[in-house]
Amino acid sequence: MAKVLKRESALHNPWVWLLIGIMGVTLLVNGALITIAFLSPPGLVVDDYYKKGKTYLYDQAQTQKDEARLGWDLQLDMPKTPLLNSSEPYLVRVVDNAGQAIEGAQAEFAAFRPAEYGNDFVLAMRDVGAGYYATDVNFSLPGNWDLIVTVQQGEDKLDIAKRIFVKD
16 A cells, blocks of 8 residues: 655745745845935936046056156154044145155145045145145045145146044
């Protein structure tokens, strides 16, 4: 006499429910992340992105030519650990390839938050002599900041970039 096996529905098996649960959670999390991405864009795209993208390689080559032609050395002096809501001095020293200070230039300090749009700022730096340019900076939000200091004397222009982390 043959034994007849009773077939159970696949929905009674706990392994099937585990797989359905994993797929359901994955779809739910991905849907939430996609929704967040569309509702809160980072704003990291510049306004004239197409024009800047077309001239990117030319701009990079021109920057390298300017660096070689000018021979300037920019050194950014800043706090080791930038603090939140604390006005701290930032200095840039500009010297030529002979070590002589570049004086009488205009310097600009720009800070950008890579994580969000709307908190960026630009400050003019004052000439404090001997090739030093300074400004006091107060960061209002903690986290990563991209700094760009641009020094311009007549038609000659050079910049230095640095990423910092502001602690709260």
